[in-house]
Amino acid sequence: MARINKSTPNTVTETSLESTAALLRELVAHLRENRTQLREEWVRRITESKLLTAMTREEIFAEATSVYDNYVAVLESGSVEALQAYARDLSERIIPRGVETHEVVGIVLLLRDVLARSLFKKYQSDFGLLNRVLDAYEPAANRIANTVAVSFVQERERIIRQQQEAIRELSTPVLQVRERLLILPIIGVIDPQRARQVTEQLLRGIRANRAKVVVIDITGVPAVDSTVANHLVQTVDASRLMGATVIVTGLSSEIAQTLVTIGVDLSKMKTVGDLQGGIEEAERLLGYKVMLEQTAEKLP
Amino acid sequence: MRVPILKQGDYLIASIQSALSDQELMQLRDDLAEQAGRFRSRGIIIDVTVLDVMDSFACRTLRSIAHILRLRGAQTAIVGIQPEVAFAMVQLGLALGEVQTALDLEEGLALLSRRTERGSGSEK
Numbered sequence: 510m511a512r513i514n515k516s517t518p519n520t521v522t523e524t525s526l527e528s529t530a531a532l533l534r535e536l537v538a539h540l541r542e543n544r545t546q547l548r549e550e551w552v553r554r555i556t557e558s559k560l561l562t563a564m565t566r567e568e569i570f571a572e573a574t575s576v577y578d579n580y581v582a583v584l585e586s587g588s589v590e591a592l593q594a595y596a597r598d599l600s601e602r603i604i605p606r607g608v609e610t611h612e613v614v615g616i617v618l619l620l621r622d623v624l625a626r627s628l629f630k631k632y633q634s635d636f637g638l639l640n641r642v643l644d645a646y647e648p649a650a651n652r653i654a655n656t657v658a659v660s661f662v663q664e665r666e667r668i669i670r671q672q673q674e675a676i677r678e679l680s681t682p683v684l685q686v687r688e689r690l691l692i693l694p695i696i697g698v699i700d701p702q703r704a705r706q707v708t709e710q711l712l713r714g715i716r717a718n719r720a721k722v723v724v725i726d727i728t729g730v731p732a733v734d735s736t737v738a739n740h741l742v743q744t745v746d747a748s749r750l751m752g753a754t755v756i757v758t759g760l761s762s763e764i765a766q767t768l769v770t771i772g773v774d775l776s777k778m779k780t781v782g783d784l785q786g787g788i789e790e791a792e793r794l795l796g797y798k799v800m801l802e803q804t805a806e807k808l809p
Numbered sequence: 810m811r812v813p814i815l816k817q818g819d820y821l822i823a824s825i826q827s828a829l830s831d832q833e834l835m836q837l838r839d840d841l842a843e844q845a846g847r848f849r850s851r852g853i854i855i856d857v858t859v860l861d862v863m864d865s866f867a868c869r870t871l872r873s874i875a876h877i878l879r880l881r882g883a884q885t886a887i888v889g890i891q892p893e894v895a896f897a898m899v900q901l902g903l904a905l906g907e908v909q910t911a912l913d914l915e916e917g918l919a920l921l922s923r924r925t926e927r928g929s930g931s932e933k
Contacts, residue, residue, distance in 0.1 A: 705896075712892030719912060743899040750895040752888070752911035752920075 532645040537585045539631060540624065548577050551623045560615050563606045572599065573616075580620060584649050589656045596660035604665055613661045614654070621650045681707045683714035689721040690791050692784070696729030704740035708747060715753045722794050723748055724787040728759030738773040745778050754794060755779065758787035812837045814844055819851040820921060821883075822914070825859060834870045841874055845883050852921035853878055856914055858889030868903040875908040884924050885909065888917035 540547065552573050555561060561569050575595070583592045600613070628646065632639035676697070684692050691714055695707065711723065725744070727733070733741075745755040757780045760768075768775060781787040792799060812833065815822045821844060823837060841853060855871065857863070875885035886909040890898075898904075909924070911917040 708896055709892065712895055716892055716912065719916075721912075721916075746899045746904065747892075747895040750887075750890045750898060750905065750910050751892065752916055 528641065529645045532642050533584055533587075533649065536628070536642060536646055537581055539627075540581045540584070543627060544577065544581075547623060547627055548573055551577065551620050554619050554623060555616050558615065558619065560612045560619075561608060563608055564603070572603075576616075576620065580624075580653055583653050583656075584646075587649070589652060592653060592656055593660050596657045597664050600661045600664035604668060610658070610661060610665070614658045617654045617657045621654060624650070677703065677706065681710055683710055685714075685718050685720070686788065687792065687795065687797060689719060689795060690724070690788075691715065691718060691720045691722075692724045692726060692788070694726045694729065694784075698732070699730060699737045699740060701736070701740070704737070704744075708740070708744045711744060712747055712751060715748060715751050720753050722754050722756065722791040724756045724758055724784065724791050726759045726784045726787065727757065727764075728761070728784065730759075730764075733760075733764045733768060735771055735773050738768060738775060742775065742778065756781055756787045756790055758782065758784050811840070814840055816844075816848055816850075819925070820918065821845060821848065821850045821853045822856065823853065824856045827859060828862065829860075829867070831866055831870075834867060838870055838874050838877065842877050842881065845878055845881050850883050851925045853883055853885045854914065854917045854921065855885065855887050856889050856917075857887060857894075858891070858913070861891065861894060863890070863894050863898055863903065865901070865903055868898070868905060872906050872908055875905075884921055886911050886917040886920050889913055 548570075552566075552570055555569060555573070556566070564572070576599075579592050579595050583589055603613075625643070625646070628642055629639065632642055681693070681695065681703070684694075686692050691711070693707070693711055693714075699707070711725075714720065715723065725741070727741075730737070741757060745757070748755045755778070757775075757778055760780060760782075779790075781790050789799075810827065810833065812823050812825055812829070815824065821841065823841060825837075829837070837855075841855075844850070845853060853874075855874070860867075871887055875887075878885050887905060888911045890910060909920060911920045
């Protein structure tokens, strides 16, 4: 075993820097030499700890190999950028399969432990050297664990943001069904941010389509509390300021009871039972008269 | 600057051209009250299209103008409130109360002719 630290002591810091670099080099050589065995040990520990259950054994082995190589490369170069890119790429692949944060952090920590164990074994005869090797190894290893965890979480947050954005875009269409009549079907939970967006979109729609009546259908809103009710009242008031009448439809019996129980005053709001009734009422207000021309015998 | 008030048949149209100071708003109120009587107008339209802010004083003054004119036997309609202004107003809790509103001048005229046809000032 090569002893590095005994040669020519210059200044203290230089020596320690040099020796750290040399120790890391030695460490990397050791990890490369025992790649097969350590990797297998690691995969065994992963399976044992029941991590990454969403993936098959072969997949775990393939990913483990590339993580291992990346890990060694970071120890060698000291730069985490390649690992960061790899971790992001890996996260992108495994997040849709339901891999959790604790699993990702868990496997990286396992690898750290497996490698540390092998170092203990290798340097067990010389405690001083082992100490110095660990001094060089631990900060690098912790930095790697950190990088992987942060990359994973960032990737997850990015996906969540993207999905929120997509849901928001999808869920608030303002549709014109007749000249000067808009409908706004709201599906899903209304939070303050969404309420604001819905209102802004509706007001712009009123101006763009010169709407006189708007039917807001909240059949798809699971729960209405006083906050949501207030948002609705605000939307109704704002629409009225732009000269449009609002009809709210689709209040289920539970929601109606809740609103009465908590004492929200919706008396200023025009409400009709269902969307069909709302549209009929709107047509009446606008002066439309829709009638059946003949019985529907043309239909198959 | 004084807000120009145009007479159009039975109606008066006050078309606001720029942001108004409190003083100018009160001037507008006095002018409308005076001219509505002089021309025996049945409807008044206040066009606020150019305003990008509506504060509590403006809201209160518009409400009181509508009230004064109702006492003088005329209907008032505020037209041209922008989406952003409408949203800001409800957020700030500013209300125009019973004052009629319409999308733009054309809608306002249609609204007033419908309401004045039915006889002076009776709610539907």
